[in-house]
Amino acid sequence: MRANPDQRLLIAGAGLVGPLLAILLARKGWKVELFDRRQDPRLTRATEGRSVNLALAERGIHALMHSGLMDTIRKLIIPVRGRMIHRPGLPESFQPYSQKESEHIWSISRADLNRELIRAAEATKGVRFHFRHSCLSADPGKHLLRVKDEVSGQISEQPYDALFVADGSSSHVRDSLTAEYGNFVRTEPLQHSYRELRMPSLRDGSGFAMRGDSLHIWPGDDFMMIGLPNPDHSFTMTLFLPDHGKVSFASLKQNAELSHLFQTWFPGVQDDIPDYQEQFFTNPPGQLGTVYCQRWAFPDIVLTGDAAHAMVPFHGQGMNCGFEDCAVMSELMDQGDNFSDIFQNFEKRRREDCHAIATMALENYVEMRSLVKDTQYLLRKEISFILEQNFPRYFIPRYSMVMFHRIPYQEAFQRGQKQEEILDLCCRGIHSATELDLERAEQLLRQLPAINPASVAV
Numbered sequence: 001m002r003a004n005p006d007q008r009l010l011i012a013g014a015g016l017v018g019p020l021l022a023i024l025l026a027r028k029g030w031k032v033e034l035f036d037r038r039q040d041p042r043l044t045r046a047t048e049g050r051s052v053n054l055a056l057a058e059r060g061i062h063a064l065m066h067s068g069l070m071d072t073i074r075k076l077i078i079p080v081r082g083r084m085i086h087r088p089g090l091p092e093s094f095q096p097y098s099q100k101e102s103e104h105i106w107s108i109s110r111a112d113l114n115r116e117l118i119r120a121a122e123a124t125k126g127v128r129f130h131f132r133h134s135c136l137s138a139d140p141g142k143h144l145l146r147v148k149d150e151v152s153g154q155i156s157e158q159p160y161d162a163l164f165v166a167d168g169s170s171s172h173v174r175d176s177l178t179a180e181y182g183n184f185v186r187t188e189p190l191q192h193s194y195r196e197l198r199m200p201s202l203r204d205g206s207g208f209a210m211r212g213d214s215l216h217i218w219p220g221d222d223f224m225m226i227g228l229p230n231p232d233h234s235f236t237m238t239l240f241l242p243d244h245g246k247v248s249f250a251s252l253k254q255n256a257e258l259s260h261l262f263q264t265w266f267p268g269v270q271d272d273i274p275d276y277q278e279q280f281f282t283n284p285p286g287q288l289g290t291v292y293c294q295r296w297a298f299p300d301i302v303l304t305g306d307a308a309h310a311m312v313p314f315h316g317q318g319m320n321c322g323f324e325d326c327a328v329m330s331e332l333m334d335q336g337d338n339f340s341d342i343f344q345n346f347e348k349r350r351r352e353d354c355h356a357i358a359t360m361a362l363e364n365y366v367e368m369r370s371l372v373k374d375t376q377y378l379l380r381k382e383i384s385f386i387l388e389q390n391f392p393r394y395f396i397p398r399y400s401m402v403m404f405h406r407i408p409y410q411e412a413f414q415r416g417q418k419q420e421e422i423l424d425l426c427c428r429g430i431h432s433a434t435e436l437d438l439e440r441a442e443q444l445l446r447q448l449p450a451i452n453p454a455s456v457a458v
């Protein structure tokens, strides 16, 4: 679609997805305006209790490269090569994400990334930001977005030619559309929440308190703590617990109970976070859940990012998936000739894929909090790497398909299920990877269609 600078494109939300989308649209010649209820993050250090750091992977990197931003972002990221598993009374053990040196994820500060995206969007000259402006609702018939100026309290009606909804998982604009189009949104709370703690760098500032290239996990079966490194050598620790039950946010009311939990399940961590009790009882809790939308496209309005497909964070894909949305939208804008068709094609291309990653993200919670300590899981992982090495056109571990490639999520999910069945057969009756019958494995794998090389990152 040829850009028409006389038309007004609005984006609700200037979190992670909104500004990247704005950059891609502005580069095509469109004029874009974003409204966000927050203060301009370039003027504040507050993170409003949201996750401090995020894992960036292939899909996100690909979209950032497509927008020409990766050189700037590269200065903000540090590599995370695998999981370090901590279990009381046992030595810690490192589980690499991949057998390939180049395949790892990157840790990035959400606030730094957000500021960089906003700066880059403004630098295009085609983008205007309106911070401290809350989007209240959209009127698709009149092409109007109702916006409240949080400073003056005034409410205005902003006309648009196309509206991109990127105001996050609790999207007000999305929910306002249900009045006209019926309830197309289903939210499934996880009934587990999280709270973040900061583990500072070593006291003399000389480095990380734990191995710095790892995602640290303390699996507790029904709960877990994780730690993701930051470029300033601190760790963002996140404690995920059920809302109710024996070990839960509801049961942890006093310092003594918290101290008992740490001593039992996370021994040693208290020494590296001397004020962990104060942080735990002061930092805001974060809710987790999945948002499924049966409809994403409306006349001249489209849902993107978490507003369309919020998911639990256990696969580290929410932002990566949102950035992939931006790359797909950019491609479709080049191909289509009116907004409504483009938005419908976008929904067709993305919706089922996003349902698939939401399911895989839920499954990964069980893997992280429980399976990682299982010997059978470790054997399957070892065999997965052998199969990938020997038959790369037929087998790529599911985690790698999601994190290190751009294989559509649905395909990764379905292929992953078939691969699990093959792994069941390969692992039956063996206790070590040296006993693997490679010929039989090959026969089984060649019954699967070959992986499309275009979706494999090299």
Ligand SMILES: Cc1cc2nc3c(=O)[nH]c(=O)nc-3n(C[C@H](O)[C@H](O)[C@H](O)COP(=O)(O)OP(=O)(O)OC[C@H]3O[C@@H](n4cnc5c(N)ncnc54)[C@H](O)[C@@H]3O)c2cc1C
Pocket: 012, 013, 014, 015, 016, 017, 018, 035, 036, 037, 038, 051, 053, 054, 055, 056, 133, 134, 135, 136, 166, 167, 168, 169, 170, 171, 172, 173, 194, 238, 286, 304, 305, 306, 307, 313, 315, 316, 317, 318, 319, 320, 321, 322
């Ligand atoms: C604990 C945790 C860890 C995570 N870890 C990862 C990870 O490792 N990797 C990964 O890829 N993803 C991760 N995610 C997911 C990721 O944070 C989200 O998927 C991503 O932020 C979605 O971007 P978005 O722009 O759609 O929404 P958001 O980033 O939530 O941005 C929405 C924006 O809209 C604004 N807004 C909200 N309501 C209104 C309104 N009414 N009017 C105007 N503006 C409004 C908000 O102020 C915000 O700026 C994690 C999430 C959590 C909770």
